[in-house]
Amino acid sequence: MSYCCAFVSAGRNWLNKPIPLDQFMILWFENVQLLQNRVFEMKLSELISVLPFYDVSTSLDDIEISSVQADSRNVDSGCLFICIEGFTVDGHDFIEQAVNHGAQAILAEKDVKASVPVIRVADTTKAMAIVASKFYEYPTRQLPLIGVTGTNGKTTITYLLESIFNQFKKKTGVIGTIQMKIGHDSYPVHNTTPDALYLQKTFQQMKSKKVNTAIMEVSSHALDMGRVHGCDFDIAVFTNLSQDHLDYHQDMKDYLHAKSLLFAQLGNTYSEERKKFAVINEDDPHFSVLQKSTAQHVVTYGYQHDAQVKAEDIHLEVTKTRFTMHTPVGSTRIRSNLIGKFNVYNMLAASAAAICANVPLAVIKDALENVQGVDGRFQPVDGNQDFAAVVDYAHTPDSLENVLQTIKGFAAHNVYVVVGCGGDRDKTKRPLMASIALEYADQAIFTSDNPRTEDPKAILTDMTDGLHADHFTVIENRRDAIFHAVNIAETGDIVLIAGKGHETYQEIGHTRYHFDDREVAEEAIQAKEY
Numbered sequence: 008m009s010y011c012c013a014f015v016s017a018g019r020n021w022l023n024k025p026i027p028l029d030q031f032m033i034l035w036f037e038n039v040q041l042l043q044n045r046v047f048e049m050k051l052s053e054l055i056s057v058l059p060f061y062d063v064s065t066s067l068d069d070i071e072i073s074s075v076q077a078d079s080r081n082v083d084s085g086c087l088f089i090c091i092e093g094f095t096v097d098g099h100d101f102i103e104q105a106v107n108h109g110a111q112a113i114l115a116e117k118d119v120k121a122s123v124p125v126i127r128v129a130d131t132t133k134a135m136a137i138v139a140s141k142f143y144e145y146p147t148r149q150l151p152l153i154g155v156t157g158t159n160g161k162t163t164i165t166y167l168l169e170s171i172f173n174q175f176k177k178k179t180g181v182i183g184t185i186q187m188k189i190g191h192d193s194y195p196v197h198n199t200t201p202d203a204l205y206l207q208k209t210f211q212q213m214k215s216k217k218v219n220t221a222i223m224e225v226s227s228h229a230l231d232m233g234r235v236h237g238c239d240f241d242i243a244v245f246t247n248l249s250q251d252h253l254d255y256h257q258d259m260k261d262y263l264h265a266k267s268l269l270f271a272q273l274g275n276t277y278s279e280e281r282k283k284f285a286v287i288n289e290d291d292p293h294f295s296v297l298q299k300s301t302a303q304h305v306v307t308y309g310y311q312h313d314a315q316v317k318a319e320d321i322h323l324e325v326t327k328t329r330f331t332m333h334t335p336v337g338s339t340r341i342r343s344n345l346i347g348k349f350n351v352y353n354m355l356a357a358s359a360a361a362i363c364a365n366v367p368l369a370v371i372k373d374a375l376e377n378v379q380g381v382d383g384r385f386q387p388v389d390g391n392q393d394f395a396a397v398v399d400y401a402h403t404p405d406s407l408e409n410v411l412q413t414i415k416g417f418a419a420h421n422v423y424v425v426v427g428c429g430g431d432r433d434k435t436k437r438p439l440m441a442s443i444a445l446e447y448a449d450q451a452i453f454t455s456d457n458p459r460t461e462d463p464k465a466i467l468t469d470m471t472d473g474l475h476a477d478h479f480t481v482i483e484n485r486r487d488a489i490f491h492a493v494n495i496a497e498t499g500d501i502v503l504i505a506g507k508g509h510e511t512y513q514e515i516g517h518t519r520y521h522f523d524d525r526e527v528a529e530e531a532i533q534a535k536e537y
């Protein structure tokens with residue numbers, strides 16, 4: 008045992024965090040499975056001892072908790088059920104169902120009655136983050152964690168970082184829009200940034216599966232709702248800020264404030280053993296607000312100012328991008344398969360974060376050069392046609408402009424864009440996206456993109472009302488719209504199908520129907536008559 012302790016205290020990962028005991032044990036024991044499927048159990052009194060003030064309805068003696076849930080449908084025996092008042096329903100209304108499913112105790116913020124003990128706190132969302140962290144043994148205290156926030160580029164940067172760390176022979180975990188990944192295993196997600204319960208449990212799983220570095224997207228919704236409370240971030244990355252989500256945030260100031268929370272949440276104290284970093288795009292107009300939000304080291308990237316990680320001599324081509332990257336640890340020339348100036352920013356951001364994590368520049372270069380692309384981001388559809396078809400996830404004014412600008416820069420002939428705007432989302436971006444489409448495209452085909460509970464025709468009217476141009480067509484059915492664009496494309500033209508990227512569904516009402524822009528584009532290309 009004394010040898011074991013000596014090894015543990017000597018064992019450090021890249022952020023100088025001690026290798027946790029359970030990871031160390033995994034190295035020692037053959038029966039890895041036993042540890043990975045470890046059952047978490049804790050006395051309720053111990054679990055809630057981390058909450059400073061609470062009222063309890065009865066004595067809590069001897070209650071063992073083996074799971075914590077905020078959804079009554081997932082409750083089983085031995086569960087602590089946490090009531091969250093949501094936007095749609097109130098979790099306090101599901102106490103009876105939770106108890107019937109085996110809940111042993113209830114954590115509530117309202118005066119509720121139950122046949123099991125009720126613990127009353129002022130704010131169950133905050134309490135959930137605190138309790139989840141305790142229940143899963145504060146996993147991010149020992150797991151290096153990188154958070155990426157900003158309007159556009161988060162998913163791309165997390166996958167660039169995954170490639171960089173994998174190239175450095177480090178096992179990664181990734182949480183974001185497309186999926187959750189532990190090593191090569193992937194799992195579906197409902198949110199880009201899931202709630203605190205899911206996060207803490209997932210980090211615990213990552214730890215037990217010997218993940219060396221966790222990389223996650225941190226949405227403004229998550230920051231605003233406290234989903235990442237309890238996450239001990241080591242590096243926070245900011246991409247950029249432009250209009251989106253004004254259905255949720257009051258205005259751009261409120262949206263920026265939410266983003267800035269990630270940088271404040273890097274903490275206010277310093278550890279010589281464990282340095283923390285804020286990686287911020289210096290070319291973004293909101294740079295100084297974010298810089299002031301953090302007490303930690305700021306590493307800048309960009310190419311307009313005197314950034315620490317800076318791109319120069321940039322060559323943007325149809326099939327590749329080349330630039331020189333200057334960094335505090337040297338300079339290197341990068342030749343990447345990612346297209347467009349915006350991807351240069353993404354590569355600078357990922358490189359800056361990796362440099363903070365002590366990844367050698369040569370490894371970063373190799374990794375960036377090996378990345379073929381990110382699912383649904385500027386993804387070509389190749390059916391041997393004599394025009395180009397590209398599927399991209401641009402669903403904000405800024406990303407649509409970036410992608411169209413890139414395409415326009417290469418187009419030998421006409422540019423066609425198929426685009427729509429999501430239902431139950433920021434309505435003010437609809438006319439902006441339509442205008443941008445018309446500014447760059449020779450012909451725009453406006454269509455549906457997840458109308459959700461809204462009338463697709465009303466969304467299209469929001470897009471097209473007040474447009475002072477006529478080089479557009481409205482085709483509500485997305486499949487028909489894609490077929491139309493493919494049919495009018497001629498030799499050397501480019502068709503951009505924007506907004507859905509990796510998505511494999513069209514959400515109409517509350518139902519998701521299978522729909523994949525890449526599949527439909529391929530079908531349309533095969534069906535095209537010359």
Ligand SMILES: CC(=O)N[C@H]1[C@@H](OP(=O)(O)OP(=O)(O)OC[C@H]2O[C@@H](n3ccc(=O)[nH]c3=O)[C@H](O)[C@@H]2O)O[C@H](CO)[C@@H](O)[C@@H]1O[C@H](C)C(=O)N[C@@H](C)C(=O)N[C@H](CCC(=O)O)C(=O)O
Nearest residue numbers: 077078079091093094095096098101198199200202226228
């Ligand atoms: C507006 C919003 O963010 N809503 C999130 C919220 O849902 P909600 O408030 O409607 O939850 P609710 O249905 O009212 O339920 C309240 C409580 O009752 C519980 N419940 C509910 C039903 C039941 O039978 N039993 C039960 O116990 C629920 O588990 C929950 O604890 O809490 C849910 C659980 O955490 C989230 O999945 C859900 O995200 C929805 C799906 C969503 O679309 N969110 C978007 C806006 C979002 O968060 N997007 C960002 C990314 C944006 C970007 O980057 O572009 C993201 O991080 O995903």
Ligand SMILES: Nc1ncnc2c1ncn2[C@@H]1O[C@H](COP(=O)(O)OP(=O)(O)OP(=O)(O)O)[C@@H](O)[C@H]1O
Nearest residue numbers: 158159160161162163184349384399400401406409
């Ligand atoms: N750095 C960037 N600046 C501007 N636009 C970008 C940038 N990176 C990617 N884009 C555009 O934004 C789209 C979405 O990119 P990505 O999925 O990486 O962003 P995201 O921030 O994860 O988006 P979401 O908020 O939906 O999760 C891409 O398909 C591309 O059109």
Ligand SMILES: N[C@H](CCC[C@H](N)C(=O)O)C(=O)O
Nearest residue numbers: 402428429432456457506507
């Ligand atoms: N995370 C974004 C994705 C938007 C994707 C687009 N296809 C849409 O449905 O608007 C959201 O939920 O607002």
Ligand SMILES: [Mg+2]
Nearest residue numbers: 161162184224
């Ligand atoms: Mg994303």
